[in-house]
Amino acid sequence: xxxxxxxxxxxxxxxxxxxxxxxxxxxxxxxxxxxxxxxxxxxxxxxxxxxxxxxxxxxxxxxxxxxxxxxxxxxxxxxxxxxxxxxxxxxxxxxxxxxxxxxxxxxxxxxxxxxxxxxxxxxxxxxxxxxxxxxxxxxxxxxxxxxxxxxxxxxxxxxxxxxxxxxxxxxxxxxxxxxxxxxxxxxxxxxxxxxxxxxxxxxxxxxxxxxxxxxxxxxxxxxxxxxxxxxxxxxxxxxxxxxxxxxxxxxxxxxxxxxxxxxxx
Amino acid sequence: xxxxxxxxxxxxxxxxxxxxxxxxxxxxxxxxxxxxxxxxxxxxxxxxxxxxxxxxxxxxxxxxxxxxxxxxxxxxxxxxxxxxxxxxxxxxxxxxxxxxxxxxxxxxxxxxxxxxxxxxxxxxxxxxxxxxxxxxxxxxxxxxxxxxxxxxxxxxxxxxxxxxxxxxxxxxxxxxxxxxxxxxxxxxxxxxxxxxxxxxxxxxxxxxxxxxxxxxxxxxxxxxxxxxxxxxxxxxxxxxxxxxxxxxxxxxxxxxxxxxxxxxxx
Numbered sequence: 001x002x003x004x005x006x007x008x009x010x011x012x013x014x015x016x017x018x019x020x021x022x023x024x025x026x027x028x029x030x031x032x033x034x035x036x037x038x039x040x041x042x043x044x045x046x047x048x049x050x051x052x053x054x055x056x057x058x059x060x061x062x063x064x065x066x067x068x069x070x071x072x073x074x075x076x077x078x079x080x081x082x083x084x085x086x087x088x089x090x091x092x093x094x095x096x097x098x099x100x101x102x103x104x105x106x107x108x109x110x111x112x113x114x115x116x117x118x119x120x121x122x123x124x125x126x127x128x129x130x131x132x133x134x135x136x137x138x139x140x141x142x143x144x145x146x147x148x149x150x151x152x153x154x155x156x157x158x159x160x161x162x163x164x165x166x167x168x169x170x171x172x173x174x175x176x177x178x179x180x181x182x183x184x185x186x187x188x189x190x191x192x193x194x195x196x197x198x199x200x201x202x203x204x205x206x207x208x209x210x211x212x213x214x215x216x217x218x219x220x221x222x223x224x225x226x227x228x229x230x231x232x233x234x235x236x237x238x239x240x241x242x243x244x245x246x247x248x249x250x251x252x253x254x255x256x257x258x259x260x261x262x263x264x265x
Numbered sequence: 266x267x268x269x270x271x272x273x274x275x276x277x278x279x280x281x282x283x284x285x286x287x288x289x290x291x292x293x294x295x296x297x298x299x300x301x302x303x304x305x306x307x308x309x310x311x312x313x314x315x316x317x318x319x320x321x322x323x324x325x326x327x328x329x330x331x332x333x334x335x336x337x338x339x340x341x342x343x344x345x346x347x348x349x350x351x352x353x354x355x356x357x358x359x360x361x362x363x364x365x366x367x368x369x370x371x372x373x374x375x376x377x378x379x380x381x382x383x384x385x386x387x388x389x390x391x392x393x394x395x396x397x398x399x400x401x402x403x404x405x406x407x408x409x410x411x412x413x414x415x416x417x418x419x420x421x422x423x424x425x426x427x428x429x430x431x432x433x434x435x436x437x438x439x440x441x442x443x444x445x446x447x448x449x450x451x452x453x454x455x456x457x458x459x460x461x462x463x464x465x466x467x468x469x470x471x472x473x474x475x476x477x478x479x480x481x482x483x484x485x486x487x488x489x490x491x492x493x494x495x496x497x498x499x500x501x502x503x504x505x506x507x508x509x510x511x512x513x514x515x516x517x518x519x520x521x522x523x524x525x526x527x528x529x530x531x
Contacts, residue, residue, distance in 0.1 A: 031354040153364040156350065163323050163343040164365050164409065210355045211389075 014125040019224025021137040024217035026203035040093040042195035044070040046100030067180030120191030120243030190243040201250040274300040276445045282331035299445040309466035315449045342406030346417040359386045395422035416448040
């Protein structure tokens with residue numbers, strides 16, 4: 001029997017908050033085949049952390065700003081170069097991670113724990129973190145609610161959506177910015193290198209259980225909460241690092257879902 | 266706003282459309298117009314620029330020169346060439362149709378019935394056949410109550426019987442709704458009966474007019490080669506240019522006098 005310490009309860013609340021937001025966003029990431037894009041955003045988040053420290057900014061804000069800039073740069077580069085999208089993403093992901101690591105080394109004197117940002121530090125969650133996650137997460141879900149139909153339409157077929165009057169460019173940009181917010185919120189939970197997993201694994205896990213996009217989005221949020229709870233439990237029981245434990249729990253749920261015969265709920 | 270649109274029947278007019286990409290001219294002075302109740306079919310070989318014309322008309326692509334004028338308030342229903350639904354996206358036919366217009370389920374069902382796909386409302390999109398899928402796409406375009414239907418290769422992935430059935434359906438829809446139809450097709454044989462005007466395209470408009478006139482046009486025969494020439498009663502005469510393997514216009518090298526060929530005016 002594990003005693004539910006305060007820090008564990010805070011971790012569970014924070015992780016669940018992120019998971020509930022990551023589910024719907026992650027569903028769109030899966031449908032739009034943007035998993036690598038999510039990875040690129042999260043890699044660039046380290047640069048945001050370094051800049052945040054250097055400039056004395058709120059880290060969430062700094063991460064969001066850097067992710068947003070990377071997203072916009074990517075969209076502009078996509079139009080200007082002949083390079084394939086995944087090549088561009090690879091270039092930006094690793095360039096921004098490398099720049100972020102160098103920036104971290106430069107400010108090392110301030111004794112910043114790099115590992116906490118790379119792999120998350122959910123057990124150190126503060127009440128302030130929880131507030132930020134729930135306020136930010138709620139805002140993301142509200143915007144998602146308004147965006148839902150045009151975003152779904154653009155996801156199915158951009159040009160058809162455009163002809164039918166959907167402002168496709170604006171909708172896509174808004175979605176990328178929302179994703180940047182989620183990366184900034186999720187970094188504390190699983191860390192920069194594992195953020196994408198919290199976004200895409202729960203969504204991929206619940207696909208066989210979902211007959212509508214909305215059901216998939218909601219179930220992905222619930223599945224993410226299960227992964228957070230399972231990971232925290234495993235982390236405490238096995239004295240394993242918490243961020244990776246949450247990802248392993250999500251992966252275990254995915255394996256079970258993939259192995260089960262197709263259920264119709 | 267424009268004198269031509271006082272003729273209420275004219276829905277859309279594209280003139281002198283020129284599109285160049287990477288130094289290659291995809292379209293040169295192409296033009297087409299569609300009136301209400303009229304079916305206009307763009308034909309031409311692969312890579313002739315048919316889809317480019319459609320994309321320019323829909324605003325999906327900017328032409329380097331030329332103009333597209335639409336009747337004010339024109340509602341377009343568009344049926345794209347290819348639509349790949351990611352297998353991870355759980356979407357029923359009904360939900361897919363609802364994405365395009367705020368129709369209720371009765372209206373949706375009525376349009377599905379109209380296109381002959383009334384029984385698949387709740388079927389996942391990934392589970393419908395190629396022919397059904399094209400009908401679903403057509404239904405989505407129709408749900409907008411369009412003045413103009415723009416159909417890019419509507420018979421893709423359908424067998425020949427299904428194809429002529431689909432073209433007859435498009436003809437019936439035109440009759441019932443009196444909308445204009447602009448359609449891209451590979452195959453004139455199948456669309457001929459339902460087409461009022463054919464625009465034969467190979468980077469430029471080779472010839473345009475009533476289907477029977479076009480099939481007798483030497484540039485059409487030149488473009489589609491012996492296969493068509495052998496299946497249609499045709500006559501042959503000289504014209505002022507030929508097409509090379511890439512569809513580029515090349516001058517005739519025999520210098521014979523032109524008898525009844527066509528010229529291109531921009």
